[in-house]
Amino acid sequence: MSGIVVVDQRADWPVELPGIEVVTAWDYLTREELTRTRGIRVYNLCRSFGYQTTGYYVSLLAGARGHKPLPEITTIQDLKLAESPRILNDEVEELIQQSLARIGSAEYVMNVYFGQSIAKRHARLARALFNQFPAPLLQAKFIYRGDEWRVDTFGPIALGEVPASHHELLYDAARDYFARRRAPRARRESSRYDMAILVNEDEKEPPSNPRALKAFERAAEELGFEVEFLDKSDYGHVAEFDALFIRETTAVNHHTYRFARRAAREGLVVVDDPTSILRAANKVFLAQLMERHRIPQPKTVLLHSRNVKIAGRELGFPCVLKQPDSQFSKGVIRVENEAEFRREASDMLERSDLIIAQSYEPTDYDWRIGVLDGQPLYACRYYMAKDHWQVVKRAGNGAIVEGGHETLDVKDVPAAVLSVAVQAARAVGSSLYGVDLKQFGKRVKVIEVNDNPNIDHGVEDLVLKDAIYQKIMAYFLKRLEARTRT
Template sequence: MIQIRAAKKADLAPLQAIETNSFKSDQLSGRSFAEAIKRDHHVLLVAADADDNAVGYALLHFRAKAGHARLYSIAVDERRRGAGIGRDLLAACEAEAGKRDLARLRLEVRSDDPATQAFYQRHGYAARKVLPRYYEDGGEAIQMEKVLPAETAGTLPSGRHPSIVIVVGRAQDRKPIEETAKSLNVRLISAADYLARPEIAAGARQVVNLCPVEDYLSQGYYVSLLAEARAQRAIPNMDTVTGLSWKKLYKNYLGELTALVKDRVPADTGNETGGAQAKITIEIYFGQAEAEWARRMAARAYRLFPAPVLEVMLSKHKNGWQVDYIWPLSTASLSPADMPRFLGCLSDYCQSRRNPGLRRRRAAFDLAILVNPKEAFPPSTEQAIRNFVRAADRQNIQAEVIGPKELDRLTSFDALFIRETTNIDNHTFTFARMAEAEGMPVIDDPVSILRCSNKVYLREAMARAHIATPKTAMITRANMKELAGEMAFPVVLKIPDGSFSRGVIKVGDRSEFIEKAAKMLEDSFIILAQEFLPTAYDWRIGVLDGKPLYACKYHMARGHWQIYNHKAKGKTDSGGFETLTLADVPERIVKAAVKASLQMGRGLYGVDMKEIDGKPIVIEVNDNPNIDNGVEDKVGGDAIYDAIISVFRERILVSRGLGAPAGEPATRA
């Protein structure tokens, strides 16, 4: 007789044996099994025989904000296969999902394994999407999903209003959505009722506005407007409605969106008189695009302008495809063929917004801290990392250090804190992008990494905001010799993405300038030539979420003009430091630092400045700034770590619909 029970430590050895015999690659480690036993967001079920020996297992992952359960792995001892053990484990997993009020269970299966696909199909699972290069060996996966029956999936307690309402404009718009709304226990109402009868949506926290909103003062316009007035979060909110109503308001974002898609459009997309089609229209449902090549752009467009349906028009020009406009659509504009994909995305959205507070008494979150033990110059010492872990514990957050090879574990956490030097060309950027795609708060976020890593962007952003920087010229092979004749030497040459004083060279005359610049231009189309401003130290102001956090003076390395001297006797030398209270820093320095950081985002930044004749000059804005034990925290102590963890906590709550962004009205979506 087989019984299904929770795993225990005594099961670890047989579970590892089952894993090794069942999978050639992507094997779970003993540590992973041990963690699954003790972590709240994992459920490890074991199929045990009459002697209580493990003969199979199933591992479930839960993330409250995801709105669904994920069957991460299931395996049965090869000697016991064919006896229905896998079926029993699957049924137990569905029951566990139902206990948590989750209406869907998802899993992945290899696309070249039709037998396993057929097994899940027999039990009610349907293919949802294809995941290219999903497995460790590069194999493709098919994600499958089952909508759990009402007797399995939980429903909201009797008499309690659903936390989400869906508003449609016309009676005929209701029918395609009714079954989905019913399965989600979400109320579906007309715009007329929502506007005239506030009590009909009493208790709702989220309003999904599917009415046309493009016309000023239209019915749909008023649905979003009154939702905000009633302290309900609307999608689209009024920022999106007004932001997309006039191209002048959103045109500044078109270049950013174009960059995410221009080189990804397949060459054979469309056809017109034998050539490529001049225009492409992409429909985005809750941030999801159907074509893989458009998904990064779709996710970014949705973050900029969250709306149920966005239409993006691309046109082809001599230098490639570009985004021409973004427009919100209502469901009335969708064809019957579009509706199944839209309803799937609507379901995902509603599940992700369901109030986890109905199922748990207190908040308890998991924070991943990405650290690379092999890094020569990490942004935080081991002691500082321990301080972050303790600060998280003080705020009821479980922080865990993860490494570069643990990307597959990322989705089991609620937020990501990157404490490894970031670069768009390595795994740190991959971690940041995946976290953002999963809706997880992340510091450093991908946009901050991109902006801060390039000094050309810094130059333009600071100039646009009228923030003083050293006089700077952009150098290319075309203008190198001409500008060399105009320079007042010495000058400093910089590659756009250098850090820790690397890729920065001081040149003393025209011939040295041409020699060094030509060499640097082999690796970058543009380099920067910056006036040389010698000072004994640089200010470093730490800024978190637009607020000053700490202040230091970083002194130049002995006998050198930079903080770091990478040629000092074959090793790297650095100057000393002073840590000050913010009150002891000139107000003009702090204000300039905050203003500069806001040009990059609302993450964690280190703003480097020089003070010339009493005037702050911004040198760099760094993402991933140093937070070292005994340096940046020397004055602030634990308060530095607590402040950073507090921002994570606030953002996790916001991502779950339980709080409002700091400094913004509670009605913003």
């Protein structure tokens, strides 16, 4: 048995599915063998999720028993607040407008069964709604008001309310969902925990290359993890795991943050955790954080519309402007004079009310110190791209030129560099970070702290080899075991 379908009456679910047992809600709540069974998946198809109803208790007690329910009790609570378009993220809002653009009527009702819709043209919208509110049976009613579609009502529907003409799709959708690759595989005897690694195969500059991902998988399995790779369509499955490792470039207004937020809410050990994403993704926050902790950084001005006319002269030229959410040298520009400063700053301030301006302090390379759990993990020197002032040079046609790199044993790194890097990382949190620094003789300054540092095979692992992957996986294990002891 890999999972159970819970219904109010046995006749409510007439379909036999491999590896799935069908039980009534009362049996699930009272049968002793189901109480003792660990790690099974519970698909709650009860007619009501109202507070303290039988359906409510199925999901509530599934969590208490260490089972993995769909929907989670937190999803049930979220659905009570879902009758408003304000609770939908921007990605879903955009899909609503696109998907319903050709509907001729002023209202439309869509049922979603395990992430699928009867209308294939609404497949992406159905999946997105399920990802945000992972529940087996959902119904959304949309109305066209003004010049856009809006959510009128949204929530779970009872099994008995599914039209007879939809039954075949419902059973097929359930069969597909249960049979997906994350259905439990035969566990190795050494396996103790489930780990999900979030990746994006289409990302041009991912934080880990394929060989590094395989090394992470191998290291995790050696420590007793079952590992599965997820993509952004798998949001609804996050709660099925014990740990989440995000190896896709993170951002706040992005599905990576939503994955991290949900994982943390569901009690998973997660890297990058949502707090680290929020903090490290914003250079305004980091600049203020470094100042508060008296950690050295280039001379920095918090730039806004009221000081843009004078800040350039305070810093001198050339200087550097940074969009708060800039990454990988994107959104970071060098300006040579006051006219250019005002023009570029004004353009950036159209997108953010605050940006960062810093003094330009050139070096041949930047240090990157990887810090894990408050301790140095690896060290690299990233050299500036040829004839450029940054590590990465981006051409107008999309071409990318990178400077060289040199990986060092942390024992060979100047003590001042390690000290400042650790201070900066600890100010952000206790997870995995990459701290970028510049060194001028004995002086060291923090450029930024990255919550999602690159760990590529052939670059960051050149000194530690497999040990770098083992140390990171050991961090997850340490956190999980500490949680278990507590």
